[in-house]
Amino acid sequence: MSENVLSSYITKIEGHGRLNYSIAEGLVRVEIDEGERLFEKLVIGQSYLDVPFITARICGVCPTSHALASIRAIENCFEITPNDSIENLRRVLQSAQIVQSHILHLYFLALPDYLKVKSGLELQQKNPHLFKVAIELKRVADLVIEKIGGRAVHPITPSVGGFLKRPESQEVEKLITVVRSAVRYGIETVELFASFQYPYIKRPTEYFSLVKNGKVDILGDTIVSSGGVETASTNYPYVIKEKVKSYSSAKFAQHEGHGLLVGAIARVNLMEKSDFNPKTQKTIEELGIKTPFTNSYKNNLAQAIEVLNYLEEIEASLVNYLYGHKERIKIPYRIKAGTGIGALEAPRGTLYHTYEFNEKGIVTNCDIVTPTVQNLTNLEDDANEYLKQNKSVTIPRRERELEMLVRAYDPCITCSVH
Amino acid sequence: MKKLKLAIFDLTDCEGCELQFLALREELAKEGQDFEITNWRLAGEPESVGPFDATFIEGSPMTDHDIEVVKQARKVSEKIITLGSCAAAGGVQASLLSSGRKKALTDVYNEKYQAKGRAPKPVSYYIDVDIHLPGCPINPGELKTLLSALLIGKKFTPAYFPVCLECKTNETDCLFLEEGFCLGPVTKGGCGAICPAGGLRCFGCFGPLKGANLGALKEASRIDPEEMEKKLGLFFSETDEYKEYKIKKRVEDK
Secondary structure: OOOOOOOOOOOOOEOOEEEEEEOOOOEEEEEEOOOOOOHHHHOOOOEHHHHHHHHHOOOOOOHHHHHHHHHHHHHHHHOOOOOHHHHHHHHHHHHHHHHHHHHHHHHHHHHHHHHOOOEHHHHHHHOHHHHHHHHHHHHHHHHHHHHHHOOOOOOOOEEOOEEOOOOOHHHHHHHHHHHHHHHHHHHHHHHHHHOOOOOOOOOOOOEEEEEEOOEEOOOOOEEEEOOOOEEEHHHHHHHOEEEOOOOEOOOEEEEOOEOOEOOHHHHHHOOOHHHOOHHHHHHHHHHOOOOOOOOHHHHHHHHHHHHHHHHHHHHHHHHHHHHOOOOOOEOOOOOOOEEEEEEEEEOOEEEEEEEEEOOOOEEEEEEEEOHHHHHHHHHHHHHHHHHHHOOOOOHHHHHHHHHHHHHHHOOEHHHHOO | OOOEEEEEEEOEOOOOOOHHHHHHHHHHHHOOOOEEEEEEOOOEOOOOOOOEEEEEEEOEOOEHHHHHHHHHHHHHEEEEEEEHHHHHHOOHHHHOOHHHHHHHHHHHOOOOOOOOEOOOOOHHHOOOOOEEEOEOOEOHHHHHHHHHHHHHOOOOOOOOOEHHHHHHHHOOOOHHHHHOOOOHHHEEOOOOOHHHHOOOOOOOOOOEOOOOOHHHHHHHOOOOHHHHHHHHHHHHOOOHHHHHHHHHHHHHHO
């Protein structure tokens, strides 16, 4: 059936990619075939006000991240400083985005590999409880984004200078209850993914994440790495270089000539135990999970830990918003010509947006660097290392485990070819 | 009742519409296994390459593979349903006119780079389409209605009224009057007018109402004409209404 045009790409990943490898040469290539939509060019000439709406369309899995990254870039250019109320609500949205995306990936795309079922659909019949956990967590994350952001996919209310609409306090109160009761499913998720045997691969890797005041922060302002990088996020063009490959419509990024890794595994690895929220900390301890992870397959376990950690983060930020000093949700500003850079931690890692505006606020230039682009070099290197370390493994198993590696990375090809 | 065999194919796009199936999955399961999705790359290994009772196509055909998929899908499907504005009208990526594509590719990649995709077109440019479910993203409520219609063999009628009607029903303040521009008056409803309800002007993601006069809307708007031009082109550029507007504009400009 693999000959048929209706079934020719790696399944259960976001977007269209193939692994092409020759066993004889021991060389794996990650081939990305997605069509070029050219978002960096199609926003040119558009008003800054419409940019977050347009860039959200880069990805249906993490649209909130793209919208917020462009808002942060525009605010950076116009010198707007969001107040605590706005930051709290953005933190709620971005945390919910991470949960939403990780749940989709863990339960519907990655889990079939570990439970040896063909699809998430089959899970429904074979393990109705797990299916219920997955659906409930997805429902809660969707609900949070819908109530605060206006819609579960492609948010409506986040805007330059804050939010177009303030969420009703009653709604926020209800959300707190809903999220609180979903935390136990978050714990179950960590337990589940901690119970799996992961294929093995070990290779020295440099992990990158945004931090604020020295701690991993999804709305951080500084880039740090396990290799000692520490610089303002606005310096990303000096830290991360993109390369064009003929076999891929996604670029491959490098740091000082080698691959890097961003996303759940990088964030978890760069966190101290005390940086996790209380229940996450307790669960990690009780299950005896040892971090930092050195096996890229364990990105799935890192994602499960983040599901719980960011559920707690949603709850805390909603409480901070509701019971903290309420400031205005929409702050006035003036358009300024110039360049703005916005970065944040998207589900798959650090996302960077840069725009140049003229005095009317019209985009004259744009650059977007997505997490998957930053991870592709490392993914290819890991795949090659896997082949080297697993020469005696049977071919079908090798193929399966290489596909699992791609899936463990949770590449968003849609984002990577923007 | 016989079980309907469905397929979902995603072309070049953001995959946001097909995720709406996931949101509905629990409800679909409750409905008593009336549907069977036998080919959906995002969810698992395909069980079948046809025939299908209904095939949902999301995204705009851009790569050679995309185009082969839509042609093959047509051959093995009773009904073809497009999901979202990318499949119906090329999506936001169609707003970058094909004439500007070559330079854009060189700027983003380099001179040597061989593009994998060509200019985005609606699915209907390549094959006959039976039903369009518009939106960016689609409205899950409309998807539910459509699935029920398929199941009982009833005709699905998409909304034929403008977004404005839904704004009035929601009692949302008119953003056209307040801010001097909104695409609501010329855009198909069915979305529930949730953008204006959230304080955001309509961008036209459900596509233009049949026969909508875009030029008249532009005249009534109080924003910079060049900016208005950009807004009209965002979701409409591959539609008949937009092409008609462009022809009229060219004649008038002369």
